[in-house]
Amino acid sequence: MSAQPATGKIIYRHDITPDLSIIRIQPSDGSLVPDFKPGQFITLGLQLEGEEKITNRAYSLASPPEQKQYFELYIKWATEPVPGKFTTALFNMKQGDQLYWRKPAGAFTLEEKRPDGMPDERALVLVASGTGLAPFVAYALHLQATGSKRRIALLHGARNVKELGYRDLFQKMDNIIYLPTVSRPNEPESQGWAGHTGRVESLLVPNGGASELERALGYKVSPDNSFFYICGYQGTIDSVISILQPLGFVSNRNKRKDGSFDVKIETYGQ
Numbered sequence: 001m002s003a004q005p006a007t008g009k010i011i012y013r014h015d016i017t018p019d020l021s022i023i024r025i026q027p028s029d030g031s032l033v034p035d036f037k038p039g040q041f042i043t044l045g046l047q048l049e050g051e052e053k054i055t056n057r058a059y060s061l062a063s064p065p066e067q068k069q070y071f072e073l074y075i076k077w078a079t080e081p082v083p084g085k086f087t088t089a090l091f092n093m094k095q096g097d098q099l100y101w102r103k104p105a106g107a108f109t110l111e112e113k114r115p116d117g118m119p120d121e122r123a124l125v126l127v128a129s130g131t132g133l134a135p136f137v138a139y140a141l142h143l144q145a146t147g148s149k150r151r152i153a154l155l156h157g158a159r160n161v162k163e164l165g166y167r168d169l170f171q172k173m174d175n176i177i178y179l180p181t182v183s184r185p186n187e188p189e190s191q192g193w194a195g196h197t198g199r200v201e202s203l204l205v206p207n208g209g210a211s212e213l214e215r216a217l218g219y220k221v222s223p224d225n226s227f228f229y230i231c232g233y234q235g236t237i238d239s240v241i242s243i244l245q246p247l248g249f250v251s252n253r254n255k256r257k258d259g260s261f262d263v264k265i266e267t268y269g270q
């Protein structure tokens with residue numbers, strides 16, 4: 001990377017669990033957050049002890065571009081099988097501490113037009129596992145702020161109920177259909193959960209004629225009526241793609257001849 005990184009200050013930290021946090025970072029020089037597109041990430045940097053160079057990691061922006069005061073991030077402390085280098089240092093930081101950041105980048109952005117330039121009015125189906133939810137928080141808030149009329153279904157899979165970050169926000173938003181699911185309903189953190197269980201991809205598997213997603217939308221999903229975004233673990237992306245491919249869906253990694261596609265994916269590399 002070329003240009004010098006900027007510095008930022010942690011102005012807010014909310015620990016959802018001991019290893020899952022919402023963190024807000026403000027440019028240290030008092031400037032506003034630069035323009036970006038929902039779905040982009042910033043690169044954070046820390047000078048770690050014993051390391052010659054700054055250690056950098058990418059984090060998706062959960063805040064929408066309309067929020068100019070701070071970047072909001074949704075970060076999991078990587079602890080297994082060994083403590084993650086960057087997140088272990090980050091989770092030891094507190095409000096007021098400083099770190100480096102580099103300007104937003106990335107192509108996991110909203111597709112608002114078809115290749116022929118016509119508006120894409122298909123329903124948006126957002127499928128996330130774990131912190132793969134972050135870019136979809138930005139999408140939902142941005143689409144709400146801009147008064148978008150597109151239908152939005154948000155499917156989020158987490159280990160337990162406590163890890164369903166942003167649940168209160170999504171339950172209150174009237175512009176989205178929110179379908180959360182937990183893969184470990186028997187953990188104490190899931191106590192009292194009466195909602196969906198299993199991995200997020202199970203919401204796409206037909207059961208009694210239709211999938212949970214289709215029941216919520218009220219129609220059968222096809223490339224004509226739905227555009228999918230998938231973000232999170234490699235396993236989630238592979239599973240969702242394997243369910244969608246037989247239905248005729250094509251991903252951005254494998255576009256049609258005319259450049260069109262109906263699934264956009266972002267992997268966090270786990």
Ligand SMILES: Cc1cc2nc3c(=O)[nH]c(=O)nc-3n(C[C@H](O)[C@H](O)[C@H](O)COP(=O)(O)OP(=O)(O)OC[C@H]3O[C@@H](n4cnc5c(N)ncnc54)[C@H](O)[C@@H]3O)c2cc1C
Nearest residue numbers: 057058059060075076078080081082084085086087131134
């Ligand atoms: C575009 C993009 C956006 C992202 N957005 C987010 C986000 O919004 N939120 C978020 O939480 N993350 C996000 N990530 C992931 C993030 O960039 C980091 O990869 C993550 O936080 C782990 O960094 P770390 O330095 O703590 O772990 P690392 O030290 O890089 O380790 C990564 C994993 O490998 C394991 N590991 C390390 N060393 C070994 C070893 N010797 N043997 C076996 N396993 C080992 C660790 O246990 C850990 O699980 C994003 C990634 C990308 C590419």
